[in-house]
Amino acid sequence: xxxxxxxxxxxxxxxxxxxxxxxxxxxxxxxxxxxxxxxxxxxxxxxxxxxxxxxxxxxxxxxxxxxxxxxxxxxxxxxxxxxxxxxxxxxxxxxxxxxxxxxxxxxxxxxxxxxxxxxxxxxxxxxxxxxxxxxxxxxxxxxxxxxxxxxxxxxxxxxxxxxxxxxxxxxxxxxxxxxx
Amino acid sequence: xxxxxxxxxxxxxxxxxxxxxxxxxxxxxxxxxxxxxxxxxxxxxxxxxxxxxxxxxxxxxxxxxxxxxxxxxxxxxxxxxxxxxxxxxxxxxxxxxxxxxxxxxxxxxxxxxxxxxxxxxxxxxxxxxxxxxxxxxxxxxxxxxxxxxxxxxxxxxxxxxxxxxxxxxxxxxxxxxxxxxxxxxxxxxxxxxxxxxxxxxxxxxxxxxxxxxxxxxxxxxxxxxxxxxxxxxxxxxxxxxxxxxxxxxxxxxxxxxxxxxxxxxxxxxxxx
Numbered sequence: 258x259x260x261x262x263x264x265x266x267x268x269x270x271x272x273x274x275x276x277x278x279x280x281x282x283x284x285x286x287x288x289x290x291x292x293x294x295x296x297x298x299x300x301x302x303x304x305x306x307x308x309x310x311x312x313x314x315x316x317x318x319x320x321x322x323x324x325x326x327x328x329x330x331x332x333x334x335x336x337x338x339x340x341x342x343x344x345x346x347x348x349x350x351x352x353x354x355x356x357x358x359x360x361x362x363x364x365x366x367x368x369x370x371x372x373x374x375x376x377x378x379x380x381x382x383x384x385x386x387x388x389x390x391x392x393x394x395x396x397x398x399x400x401x402x403x404x405x406x407x408x409x410x411x412x413x414x415x416x417x418x419x420x421x422x423x424x425x426x427x428x429x430x431x432x433x434x435x436x437x
Numbered sequence: 438x439x440x441x442x443x444x445x446x447x448x449x450x451x452x453x454x455x456x457x458x459x460x461x462x463x464x465x466x467x468x469x470x471x472x473x474x475x476x477x478x479x480x481x482x483x484x485x486x487x488x489x490x491x492x493x494x495x496x497x498x499x500x501x502x503x504x505x506x507x508x509x510x511x512x513x514x515x516x517x518x519x520x521x522x523x524x525x526x527x528x529x530x531x532x533x534x535x536x537x538x539x540x541x542x543x544x545x546x547x548x549x550x551x552x553x554x555x556x557x558x559x560x561x562x563x564x565x566x567x568x569x570x571x572x573x574x575x576x577x578x579x580x581x582x583x584x585x586x587x588x589x590x591x592x593x594x595x596x597x598x599x600x601x602x603x604x605x606x607x608x609x610x611x612x613x614x615x616x617x618x619x620x621x622x623x624x625x626x627x628x629x630x631x632x633x634x635x636x637x638x639x640x641x642x643x644x645x646x647x648x649x650x651x652x653x654x655x656x657x658x659x660x661x662x663x664x665x666x667x668x669x670x671x672x673x674x675x676x677x678x679x680x681x682x683x684x685x686x687x688x689x690x691x692x693x694x695x696x697x698x699x700x701x702x703x704x705x706x707x708x709x
Contacts, residue, residue: 279497
């Protein structure tokens with residue numbers, strides 16, 4: 258009887274967050290099949306650890322498991338986790354001076370955005386995904402990623418700067434011609 | 438506030454993580470600092486792109502969903518060896534046993550969840566997501582209202598000069614149970630929008646208004662539900678109206694009816 262109650266509580270707590278779990282795993286490990294394995298493993302670990310879950314934010318609790326499982330996977334599969342090479346070296350970008358003349362991010366270039374995110378180091382990508390796609394607060398991100406809030410803030414700021422610079426610095430043929 | 442400090446805080450401001458005092462300082466600083474204003478514009482553009490793209494948020498494939506529910510590994514051998522029972526057989530993810538009823542409930546729950554989650558696709562979904570975020574952020578960090586007043590004659594003029602369109606008609610509907618708490622400048626789809634804030638019982642209701650980009654008038658209010666929030670929207674006289682709240686849908690419908698009534702004494706204009 259207790260087992261059934263536990264199962265029901267577990268389902269209600271974590272099944273609604275399956276998309277969030279998959280999204281995070283997918284962004285951390287790049288590959289859909291690996292992400293599925295990571296999610297299955299995460300649910301298994303979450304089930305095993307469910308006794309220790311005292312209620313509260315089930316999504317963050319599950320995402321912490323997914324994040325840890327993903328990093329364990331990454332550590333074992335380093336060679337498969339080469340960041341896709343962006344067209345532009347990251348070091349060349351990220352000037353701290355914003356020139357108001359450079360165009361704002363262009364609309365709807367989703368593939369480019371996807372590549373730009375994939376090009377970020379995983380520690381930067383992680384906080385952007387959790388903030389912008391999962392909409393976690395700084396406190397929640399600090400719990401899931403096990404980082405001090407100050408580190409969350411600085412990584413997020415730097416990640417945004419890199420993304421915005423990457424997306425604004427287009428090869429000339431992709432730029433919309435600006436009539437003078 | 439000097440620019441160096443502002444740049445340290447601008448992300449936190451953008452993420453609604455700042456207290457009211459520092460938020461106001463940032464807002465004041467941004468009004469006369471092009472660099473910081475530019476940072477905010479770029480952040481907003483990045484967020485819009487990330488949240489409006491269908492390909493960025495990866496939803497779990499159906500096969501994974503089924504595997505989790507039915508507890509069968511899908512790629513043959515699991516990545517890590519699952520725990521084994523005494524006979525050496527792998528223990529399934531979840532012990533269903535004779536819990537068929539539980540399985541049915543779980544499937545029904547998931548079906549319901551994904552039916553409602555998938556009900557509205559982009560591009561309107563992008564607006565819905567953004568409005569829910571605006572609503573939620575408005576509840577944090579004491580950022581609910583920029584102008585606190587239940588007096589429509591205070592709130593409406595406050596918007597003048599802050600919006601690039603004529604402020605909407607503001608009504609206090611306290612007699613009907615919807616008390617005007619004030620107004621707030623917000624942003625939707627990268628442009629300024631008016632947010633009228635109402636209290637209904639324990640609930641906060643945000644009413645977002647901004648110019649519609651096309652000439653069509655949506656038929657009567659359309660209801661949406663996402664992330665546990667109820668939304669109601671219509672277009673009237675060239676303006677988009679969106680109501681967002683965790684209050685019950687019927688309560689939002691009543692507010693919509695009140696807001697859509699022509700002004701007392703004014704000739705009612707036909708909907709174009």
